[in-house]
Amino acid sequence: MPSDVFDDPTDTREKILAATYRSLNEHGYAGLTMQTIGDELEQSPSLVYHHYENKDALVLACLEYLLEQFESEFGNDAVDDPKGQLEEILEWWFATDVDDEWHGFLTTILELRARAVHDSEYREHFTRSDRIFKESLATVLRAGIDSGAFRECDPDAIAETLQTVFIGTVLRRSSTDDDEWLTDVHAELDSYLDSLVHARERSQ
Amino acid sequence: MPSDVFDDPTDTREKILAATYRSLNEHGYAGLTMQTIGDELEQSPSLVYHHYENKDALVLACLEYLLEQFESEFGNDAVDDPKGQLEEILEWWFATDVDDEWHGFLTTILELRARAVHDSEYREHFTRSDRIFKESLATVLRAGIDSGAFRECDPDAIAETLQTVFIGTVLRRSSTDDDEWLTDVHAELDSYLDSLVHARERSQ
DNA sequence: TCGATTTGATTGAACGTTCATTCAAAGAAG
């Protein structure tokens, strides 16, 4: 996702969101000041106040924008190859050699998630975004069950589980220097899916 | 763990750590000021500087203290009932009606973990603490394999996976308003352990 | 068409606050 987002923002509001995102990426939330946003924007920090109420409103708007982007990209359209799609998602998630843009994106979102702990506006956002993301996973699973690629299982429970693992993975990757456990977890998750989700050989 | 920690700190340094922990719990890292620590301590903020270099050194010392506490409590002593112990850990983790002290503790640690994203000192701490915690889980698993309660499986990989799920769970709980997914994830994790870790009926 | 007027965008300077940190001096203990 990170690539195409904010690629050619035409209007000022969008430019500001882009600058906010870049600034967030570079300095993290703790290092995010109206000044760095202004620098990134190559315009005065005061300009931002002409378009957004205050700093938090700005960051929330940025978050909202990214979510909309996700929705329009991965919005639940028809799933043609559930098994392949699930594998693809896992590959994506566990890729170790992934370019830093994607990892930076995840880390940025993660840092904002930490703010949700003590800020209800952020919490509401992530409650919603988790629901959307989970639904997106569950859709793939349901399609697989319908097509016989997956056995009769609880798509919602599995989607929630996958999401929890994903989130845990992102957090661990961003907050430790180790990476070796990644392949272990990936392998275990494959085993889990193999034995509980993927249809048994020649059962359909 | 939260209960007994900092229960009767005798010397000043420990009192300061206790006050830091309480302040962290109440206001979160973002709201942590030398002033609130002083208030909690019922002494002047300047006193803290007589004992600790600066704010970050203090928070890191606090984190370190909590980790030592964990090590001395759950340090790898002999495991007598691996299966029961594993279940106990899971119950603990997924308990929804848990008193807020435990949840507050996890949330506090989590918030500090978010700092690790942009601060290598914190990152080093969590790298180490993850390793310790994982080893603690792996010890239980290894004991189970030796005793025949668990089948031949990769204890390290499973421990890493469990830990990833745990961390993901804590993060999701602390950053969203939902809780329903908790039981789903717990159930899936049980299935996973049942089919891949627990020994088959009457196999030993 | 051309000047006047409004509107929105943009800026730089300034304000007020919060906070970590320092330090000289007071207090307590032995």
Add this chain to the structure above:
DNA sequence: CTTCTTTGAATGAACGTTCAATCAAATCGA
């Protein structure tokens, strides 16, 4: 008296936010 502990006041930097002042473009009236 000396040493360690503790304090209150002061410092200085960082930062979010405000605002009066420009400026360009659009709108309008005649």
